[in-house]
Amino acid sequence: xxxxxxxxxxxxxxxxxxxxxxxxxxxxxxxxxxxxxxxxxxxxxxxxxxxxxxxxxxxxxxxxxxxxxxxxxxxxxxxxxxxxxxxxxxxxxx
Amino acid sequence: xxxxxxxxxxxxxxxxxxxxxxxxxxxxxxxxxxxxxxxxxxxxxxxxxxxxxxxxxxxxxxxxxxxxxxxxxxxxxxxxxxxxxxxxxxxxxx
DNA sequence: CATATAGATAGACGCTTGTCAATATGTAAA
DNA sequence: TTTACATATTGACAAGCGTCTATCTATATG
Numbered sequence: 001x002x003x004x005x006x007x008x009x010x011x012x013x014x015x016x017x018x019x020x021x022x023x024x025x026x027x028x029x030x031x032x033x034x035x036x037x038x039x040x041x042x043x044x045x046x047x048x049x050x051x052x053x054x055x056x057x058x059x060x061x062x063x064x065x066x067x068x069x070x071x072x073x074x075x076x077x078x079x080x081x082x083x084x085x086x087x088x089x090x091x092x093x094x
Numbered sequence: 095x096x097x098x099x100x101x102x103x104x105x106x107x108x109x110x111x112x113x114x115x116x117x118x119x120x121x122x123x124x125x126x127x128x129x130x131x132x133x134x135x136x137x138x139x140x141x142x143x144x145x146x147x148x149x150x151x152x153x154x155x156x157x158x159x160x161x162x163x164x165x166x167x168x169x170x171x172x173x174x175x176x177x178x179x180x181x182x183x184x185x186x187x188x
Numbered sequence: 189c190a191t192a193t194a195g196a197t198a199g200a201c202g203c204t205t206g207t208c209a210a211t212a213t214g215t216a217a218a
Numbered sequence: 219t220t221t222a223c224a225t226a227t228t229g230a231c232a233a234g235c236g237t238c239t240a241t242c243t244a245t246a247t248g
Contacts, residue, residue, distance in 0.1 A: 003110045013177070014104035015206080016097045022181045032225065045207055047226055066215050066224045077182035083107070084178065087116045088171035109236080126195065139237055141196055160194045160245050 005056075006083055012056040017041060018049050022072065025059065029071040099150075100177055106150040111135060112143050116166065119153065123165040 012018060017039060024030060024038055036046050050070060053059040058076045062069045073079075106112060111133060118124060118132055130140050144164060147153040152170045156163045167173075 003113050006113060007108050007110055010104045010108035011205095013181075014101050014108050016101055017206085019097050019100060019181065026181065026183070033223095041206090042208060043225070044209085044227080048206075051226090068225065072182060077178060080174075080178040080182060084171060084174040087107075087113065087120065088166060088174060089120070105235090111236085127193095135236090136238060137195070138197080138239085142236075145196085157195095162195065 001079070001082055001086070006086070008056045009058065009079060009083065012052050012058060015049070017045075018053060021046075021049060021053065021070075022058070025070060025072050029062070029069045031064075031067045031069050033067070035070070095173070095176055095180070100180070102150045103152065103173060103177065106146045106152060109143070111139075112147060115140075115143060115147065115164075116152070119164060119166050123156070123163050125161045125163050127161070129164070 013022075020039060021035060024035060032043075032046060032050065035050075036043055039046065041049075050059065050061070050068075054061055054070075057079060058073055060071050060073045062071070107116075114133060115129060118129060126137075126140060126144065129144075130137055133140065135143075144153065144155070144162075148155055148164075151173060152167055154165050154167045156165070
């Protein structure tokens with residue numbers, strides 16, 4: 001993973017609303033309208049955030065008729081672990 | 095670790111110059127003037143980046159006369175691991 | 189004290205980002 | 219086909235960020 005990709009992922013994580021979205025998705029797939037109920041933002045703003053989260057590969061989407069279903073990407077954990085290892089080493093015992 | 099703190103850490107990681115600084119520090123403590131040689135930025139810009147990295151707790155500093163020595167914080171790995179766990183779970187096998 | 193050097197701070201500038209209202213697109217149902 | 223609904227896109231705006239030049243502060247040395 002190159003620096004540009006790392007920056008993209010870290011930027012995606014650097015917003016409280018997007019962190020809340022990820023927390024909501026931890027329990028499993030959710031559709032956009034459900035996310036919208038729990039966040040105090042407008043629908044276009046949510047759409048914007050979901051685009052950033054999907055573009056950096058942390059979130060997957062599934063289109064089902066009119067609805068968009070979002071979920072944490074399978075390799076999201078691995079991606080962030082790779083960042084940790086790259087800059088801070090393998091173990092927490094330095 | 096609350097969301098505001100997480101955002102602060104992720105913002106600090108969301109810049110290529112700062113990622114390069116962390117990579118340089120992986121081999122051990124370095125003084126600001128040495129960092130400056132390897133990065134194509136001015137001294138005030140480096141000072142700005144170091145402030146962000148120190149303020150979020152990823153980097154430690156030690157003042158020695160005129161020189162500032164920077165190093166990766168002891169718990170930097172643990173901090174980023176905590177972020178990973180908080181939003182993406184304990185294991186990579188979901 | 190005067191000078192030199194390492195680093196921090198202030199202020200300015202252009203670019204990016206988060207947000208919203210308005211509108212467009214796509215899908216389903218009447 | 220018309221209507222309703224879910225989501226995406228556009229355009230605007232204020233706030234934030236990365237960078238620079240200029241200047242300040244602190245420390246060491248002649």
